[in-house]
Amino acid sequence: MLTARVKNKISETMVLTRRSMRHSLNIDTLLTAIATPIMMMLMFVYVFGGAMDTGAIDHINYMVPGILLMGIVSGAIYTSVRVNNDMTSGIIDRFHSMPIARSSILTGHVMTSVVFNAFSTLLVLLVALFMGFRTDASITAWLLVIGILLLFTLAMTWVSAFFGLLANSVEGASAFSYPVIFLLFISSAFVPTDTMPGVVRAFAEFQPMTPLIETVRSLLMTESAGDSVLITILWWFGILIAFSIAAIQVYKRKT
């Protein structure tokens, strides 16, 4: 049996999640978070595709993991915008002067991001299938991919919430996304790292995006993922913990 307090907390979080969802369903967000990765995929496959050497793997099959991650990053960025809008308007004072669980406000934004990204990732995947993406991955491999993408979504959402809380304006809040997108390009997301010059290659191989992409790609291409599963989980679980703690600290300090 749930106590009345827990029940209230759940219903408050649901009300605020619905509100946050309404904010995420606008043209701007949909365009950036769903259309951008699809456009990138079209470009990488049909424009640059011929000039890129992805080895034994089919070009589209090689691209898809990176595109999925890019979609998640673009979707999660909006958490910073939504959180920042709340923090810089009067509405946060209204919520805080009401008898509701304070955690429900941030939790609502995080849940919105997870739901939104699950939906947009599915959409990108469908388009990829249309474009010829094929996988023989087992159910177990798929479950592992879903779990890892969920972990990545949560981690990116908390990174985003942290910057949204920290920044004094919406422009500042979403600026962090550029270095994150950059990390995706300096990884094995779109080209194998062994084509890169020494220093760049060393960086690419030791940053958190590469093991993530390698893991998802291996799982989807039914290859052995090896240690990269563990390395990926350690990296992104660590980032999730660090940024969620930091975000909650900033939240407490600012309110």
Added chain:
Amino acid sequence: MIQTNTAIAVKGLKKSYKNLNVLKDIDFTVQKGSIFALLGSNGAGKTTTVKILTTLLLPDKGSPEICGFDVIRQPDQVREKISLTGQSTAVDPVLTGRENLRMIGKLRHLPDANRQADELLEQVQLLDAADQKVATYSGGMQRRLDLAMGLIGGPSVIFLDEPTTGLDPQSRKALWQIIKDLADSGITVFLTTQYLEEADQLADHIAILNDGEIIAEGTAAELKKLLPHGHIELKFSDEKELQLARNLLIQYNISLSKENPTMTITTDGSIQQMTAILSQLDHADITVTEFSQKKPTLEDVFLAMIDENHGEENALC
């Protein structure tokens, strides 16, 4: 011990940020069902007071009580009793007016959130715009919705931080009427304002906050009595008449302006004294060509109080 008819009790409230003393030992009480106005200029400490009373900010000293609950130790109970309509409008522009109200009703776990939302839309005259996005509302409409959102769930005490700042005169009057109706229905209203007229029009009790201190407190009439001096101004046909009148009224505090020729007499503001002066002049056959009376306004009180408070600083200049 708090009396049962006290809605808000504040004693020895202090708050400072680093070296800046924002509130220096504030005391006041607000009666249930009354409108209390905290009047002051920008930076006087009004919003800080509101934030402390609405559990958003912890004071350095003093634990205010609202409806008998301690703001610091029992914030959840206090939040059940109050609502805040802050200085920056706290409405969600993406949602419609109706959705905004329903959201707050659901957050307060009201079984009849939808019905209350509809009733409040009517009360603040937003039924016609209820299903439009709030982003399309005018400033006055947003402020009325903001106020309605604070009324969902029937709070005992509502806090309005500068509710009419930035509104046009018509919207301001409409909001005043809604606030008066609220107090008539038994809700305690705590409002801050920098407009003397607003305090004069609305408040049963006014406290003037200046530089973190309450420098005067009372009803509008009581505050005006703090400046007992009314002035009357008399104009005469020539300087000779003026001199005659002056000799006649020698017992009063008079200032002359020979060019005009007029005199200004400081009175206690009573009708008796005024008629006495006029009949004295009449008996002596001195003709008054123009007469005007100036009563002390709340503004005079406000300025006089602030002046008094800054007396030492002024002396240095």
